[in-house]
Every structure is written in C-alpha cells, then in structure tokens.
Amino acid sequence: MFSESKFTVIVGAGPTGLTLARQLQRHGVPFRIVEKASALFDGSRGKGLQPRTLEVLDDLGVLPRFLEHGGEYPPMLVHRPDGETMTFRMDEHHEPTPSVPHPNSLMVPQWRTGQILAEGVPVEFGVELESLTQDDRGVHLTLGTGERVTARYVVGADGGRSAVRRALGVGFEGETREGEKVRLADVELEGLDREHWHVWPGADQAVRLGLCPLAGTGQFQLHSQILDRPLEELVPGIAPGVTVKNVSWTSVWRPNIRMASRFRVGNVFLAGDAAHVHTPAGGQGLNTGIQDAYNLGWKLATGDDALLDTYEAERLPVAAAVLGISTKLYQKMADRSHDGMRRDDPVLKQLSLSYRGGPLASEHRPEPGALQAGDRAPDAPLNDGRRVFDLLRGAHATLLTVNWTAAAPDLGVPVHAVDEAAEIYDVRGPTLLLVRPDNYLGCVTSSVEDVTAYLKVLAG
Template sequence: MDPVLIVGAGATGLTLAVDLARRGMPFRLVEARTEPFPGARGKGVQPRTQEVFEDLGVLDALLAHGGQYPLIRAYRGREVLGDQRIDELREPTEQVPYPNILMSPQWRTEQLLRDRLAELGGRVEFGTPLTGFTQDAEGVTATVGGRSMRAAYLIGADGGRSFVRKTLGVDFLGETLETQRMLVGDVRLTGLDREFWHAWPGESGALALCPLPGTDTFQLYAPPPADGAELPTLAELQDLVTATTGREELRLTELVWLSLYRANVRMVDRYRVGRVFLAGDAAHVHSPAGGQGLNTGVQDAYNLGWKLAAGTEELLDSYERERLPVAAAVLGLSSRLLQRDATEGLRRGRETHQLDISYRGGPLAPAGVETASGLAAGDRAPDARLAGGGRLFELFQGPHQTRLIFGGSRPGTDSPGERSFVITEESVRAVYGVPVGSTVLVRPDGYLGAIEVPALTAAR
C-alpha cells in the first residue's frame, strides 16, 4: 500500500499522523523546517479539542503541562485599572468533562503530539521539503527532499503560505487586514509576577505580557514597528516596555521568538482536488480572536483521518462537504470577535468552545430522528457516566466506531471497525433522549452517525 504523504508538521499534520499511526495506516510526515516551531503563537486549546486529544492519548500530558487562562490585569503605567477574565470558568459536567479553555503554548502542544507519535512508531522528517507533485487516478507522485515518491494521497497541512494549495491553484479567498498588525513573541523577564496576564492598552496597540504555564516565558504582544522597519531588538523592546509600564525593575533577559503578525481572514473554496486534500491553515486562516485557528485545524485532521483509513469515495468526498461550512462559520466568528474586542473588551463564551459544531444535514447525516434531548445525526456525541465508574468517552476511545444499544442484547460479533455496547443506565439514556430499544452509532470522530429508534416511536 502506498503511504499517505502529510506535508507540514504543525498541530494539524501531527494530529493526522497520530490518528493514522494508531490505525496502522502507512504515512510519511515531512516538514520543510529543519527543527520544530519555537513559538507559543496558538496557545488556546478549546474544550472540543481537548476531547479530541483525549481520544488520541495526548490530553493527560497536555493537562500536566498546561493551565487555566489567568485574569487579565489592565494598567495605566503602574496604576491598576481592573481585572477581567477572558472566559468564565465552568464546572465539569457528565456531558462536558472539559468545559474550560486550556492554555498551552503551541510549541508544547506540538511537542506532546510528536511524543505521542513516537510512542506509536511514527516520526517527523524535518528538513524535507515538498518541491513538486503531480497526480493521476491511482495516486500522487511527489518530489520530497529531492527524491521522488509515490503516495496514495497527499495532505497539504503546510500553513497559510501553503505550497500544496498554490500548486493546486486553489483560490485563497478573503483579505489581509493591514490595520490589524502587532508584534507577537516569547520572552524571558524578571520583575513581573506570573499570576496575571498583564496588559497596558494604548492608542497604537496594547502591550501585554502573558505567563505561559509550564514554562519560564511570557508571550509578548506589542504595537508593530513602522512600515518597512526591521523587527525590534531585545534592547528596543526593553525601551518600549520601560516607557509603557514605568517599571524600571521589569527587565527582559531573552527574546526567544518574535514575529510581526498581520490579521489574515481567508479560506479556500475547495478542500479536495482529486487525491490531494487541504487542512488547517492551508485551508483557512483566522484572526487570533477566540483562539480558533489551531483548534479548527486539529479537527480538520480528526475528521479526515478515519475517512482516509476507510478510503471510500463517499467518505473522502464528505471531508470537504463537512469541514468547509465549519471553516466558514468559524472564520465569521473570529472576525466578529475581533470587532467586538475593539469596543467591548476581551470576553468569550461557549461559541468559541467548538462543542456545538454539527454536521447535521451533511452527506453523512441526512435529516431524520431528533431525540427528546435534542440530538440528531451529525451532532457531537455527549459523554456520560456509566454505572461501573467508566465513561462513554472511554468506550469511544480508539480508531473504531461505536454502537450503543439501549436495551436488548449485544450482537454476537461486531462488524469490522466497530465495537458494540449494551447501555442499561437510565441516566445515559436520558442524556441521549432515546427510548428503550434504540441504537445510536457514534462515528470514529465522536459525532453521531445514526440514531435508530423503535418503529412505533419513529412513527409518532
């Protein structure tokens, strides 16, 4: 079997590689960079992404290294203006075990994904750029690291400047907001506590220093340099910090990473061209508002992995039809939040958590039964506690699809790629809102594939 060629070893490409590795599907994961990305950049891991990472075996390590978002403390010089929480803390429930956004610098998230990939026998081939490819009805011929190879499919997860997307000629529709520019970087410093996300608003942009959990660094946001100017040096950043904060004791000791950020709001009009697929920033780029970019890319990969493994045209076509509308909706959300931040300050709610994303009405979830609790095919399958102390998510964990049988008996043998469980708990049946005798099919990516109820109930 020819491997799947994944181009780009960011969070999207790594997630897809981990999913394929646990399925025993051959792949190559190549990255043009010679070493891992060093910056914090996308640091918010949303609740739905945490559920994905639990399934992939990454969440425990992520929770051990990550932490909650701190209060944002605003200043005018040394004067404290007030504190604000970016998102209200919520208590876990049986249906939503991870209700709060988790902060983890992007380099750490990717490191933990690489560690998990290594446990599964995979690796990243750094310093191995894709320089060309062609495709035919049977596969893709690609030049990787100066050598030709044959692949069953090629996945472009190579970022906003995607070589794969440009080679395909797929349009990247949208705009670059030149008015939305800022410096973003990681620094080490002394003289500032790590209890708060410290921010000094200003007319030309805010200066902010956010402590990154599990590290000794802060993520820095600062007004951009003049057009055409070079990125500031550590000494120049120090002068800016001193002038803005009035704190001589606040000393920058190291500039770990720095970049000039421009707000791009763009997306493709196609996720698939023949045997080549786009995912993550190669398919959509967002403003940072709401922490949606990395999370949407991870879930692109999570949607695609099981479909690549199955290899049917119906499933492969459904990737674009399910994920393109999601990207468009998330892009709109990020843009709305960016506008709202300018007038109302930073505040977030459930709309950013990605728990309510649904594929209802899509190619794999035609209109049908809606249960008493409001669930339908295409919705996220909620978690629930089982009488023996376990959870539904533990039954779902793995590369299989899951059949929940509410009453009745388990079939003698499961279909290939499927595991069946008889659910007798009334509390779980109430969560799903189905009568006794119903069957619920949960896809490998944790969404409801089908809901079957007794004929009498369906007729009503």
C-alpha cells in the same frame, strides 16, 4: 522516475499534520510526514486549546501530557493610563459536568503542543515540496532532496502559504490587513507576577503592551502594536520595573482572513491553515485544524472515494462558520468595543459543532430529541465506574444501546448498553446510537437494519 507506493504523504508538521499522523498511525495506515523547516515550530503563537480539542486529545491518548504541561488562563490585569488597575476574566471558570468533562480552555504554548504531538511520529525535517501532480496512477511529488515519490493520497497541512494549495491552483479568498500589524514574542522577564495576564492600553484603548504568562513555562507571551522599539526598551518604558532577560522567539503578525475554495482536489486534501487562516481572536485556528485532521484521518484509512468526499462537505462549512466567528471577535477588539476581550460565547468551545444534515448524519427517529445524528457524542458516567468516553476511545466506530431489551446486535463493532446515559443523550425509547470513529453520532435509530446499512457506508 517516481517510486511507486500506496502510502499517504502529509506535508507540514504543525499541529494539524501531527494530529493526522497520529490518526493514521492508530488506523495502521502507512504514511510519511515531511516538514521543510529543520525543526518543530518554536514559538507560542496558538496557545489555547478549546474543550472539544481536549476531547480529541483524550481520544488520541495524549491528554494527560497536555494537562501536565498546560494550565488555565489567568485573569487579565489592565494597567490603565490613569494609573488605576482593573481585573477581569475573558471567561469564567466552569465546573465539569457529566456530559462535558473539560469545560475550560487549556493554555499550552504552540511549541509544546507540537512537541507532544510529535512524540513517536517520524517527521522528516528539512524536506520541502517542490512540485506536485496527479493522475490515475497516484499523486506524484518531487521533494527538495531530489527524491520523487508517488503517493496514494497527499494532505497539505503546510500553513497559510501552502505549497500544496499553490500546486493545486486552489483559490485562497479573503484579505490580509497589512495596516494592522502586531508584534509577538516569547520572553523571560523579571519584576512581573505570573498570576495575571497584564495589559497596558493607550488612551485610545489600543494595546500598547500585553504580557501573558505561558502555562508550564517560565516565559511570557508578549504582544504589542508598537513595532519600532527594541523589546528591551519597549517593556520597561511601558511597564516600569519590568526587565526583559531573554527573547526566544519573535514575529510580526498581521490579520489574515482567508479560506480555500476547495478542500479536496482528486486525491489531494487541504487541512488546517492551508485550508483556512483566522485571526487569533477566540483561539479557533489551531483547534479547527486539529479537528480537520481528526475528521479526515479515519476516512483516509477506509480508502473509499465517496467517504473521502464527505471531508470537504463536512469541514468546509465548519471552517467558514469559525472564520466568521473569529473575524467578528477580532473586529470588536479592533473597534475598541467594551466587551472586545470577552471570550464567553459557548460556540468558541466548539462543543456545539455539528454535522447535522450532512452526508454522514443518518437520523431515523420520527421525533428525535435534543441530541441528533451529526452532533457530538457527549460523555456520561456509567454504573460500572467507566464513562462513555472510555467506551469510545480508539480507532473504531461504537454502537451504544439505550433501553434496548433485545439481544445486542453483532455488527463487527464494539456494542455497549448505556441506559444510564438516556437523559444526557435525550433518548426515550429503545434506541441504537452508532458513534463514528471521530465520536460524532452517525446513525440514530431503533432498527438494526439502519445501523447495518450505515456501517457499510463507513466501511467504504
């Protein structure tokens, strides 16, 4: 028999699943998170956190831990075949601005990201999903432990080989390039400085060896297109004087470029790599998964079917666009383009990601400014020493008022006058800006009635 319950089951305890668990925790939603592995992932694989993801982590209250253990990407030092070297940056250092407090990517090895996100999250390790069905009573799961449970919702955050996606029969369209394999490893070295990301290209510009110092650790991430030599021989053979002292993780990566045809089937949802897998170019995959969870978590908390439909409506187009960006960047690298390693496209920061025109973007101004409903709510300094992000932090929607001279409306959500933010928010007249729980502008208007109606949608 299946035991009956109304909790949510998260399958997979990678960054996506753990972010979702944290979202559900702060919304007071009961959940279980199961992971078939016996422990958290222990490799560095996805090591770049984009500026928008840093804002998500700030909202979740864990950013200080990431800043403590992470660091900026170092300049690349290319050791050319002719014996000369050249130095360049993938992207220049950017200074914080009033609207963007975290303008640079932060390097944090994936194992550390998982470790921090898992703090206080009751992950059930060694628990595999064996089968999944659903009917009008709920979603029925059989676990590898023999336990059978019924959940209200299930979220598959279990990676590119997702058991949840397979159980749903959802297509995973795209390609796997078996002929373009790359070796990855986390290694401890002697004889190499940690001030640079070292790269040794061949005469054809293919990367024979890359060694990137992993911020907050004593390790380097190794990547190489040479697969048939022991690392202890490969490294000194290409980089004389450099010795491999220890290898803690190793893997062979192949470009997977795929996306699920649906992100929701009944009361089962797909997120992260279970919904879309990317090349590592541009550091988009892990970040997109975290933001899937950030979008889905507060909607699960409402339990509203129509609102939950907006998860796929909002996130599937985003995933498709990001997949296109990362694939284009990877192809430039594969084609040995002269700027194949540049990562200065502002789109990669994911700050310009918008849900404009989507089902939850309610723009009522006849002449909206540069910032519109569906866009990210930017930061801004306030006269009392706080910032807009301080007001938004938490599980709630927030109403911001600009140039509002009437009494502040009492609508059951925090209300803050932020006239100082008028320029950053490009607001000219009296304006109400209802910010969603995931800190995107939901409703922008000069009418209290518009906000009241929008809040009813958010409440489900």
